[in-house]
Amino acid sequence: MSSKRKPSYKIRPTDVPNIKKRIREGDFLNRIAADYDVNPGRIAEIKTGKKFADISASP
Structure with a gap:
């Protein structure tokens, strides 16, 4: 029996402003993920600035 799991979504720079807005508004990282x-770790990387640090949050 082979596992045919599709790969998770790859966050694009166009997604980041909304993700950062949701983080700022207190949304849980696991809900955003x-x-x-995606794995909540990808959202945490955005929150800490490890990824996409140069992109601002949506107003």
Whole structure:
């Protein structure tokens, strides 16, 4: 039995302003991650500035 899991979504720079806005507004990282089908660690990297540090949050 082979696992045919599709790869998770790759966050694009156009997604980041909305993700940062949701983080700023206090949304849980795991909920944001679930909406984008990514690991919460990817959202944490955005929160800490490890990824996409040069992109601002949506107003």
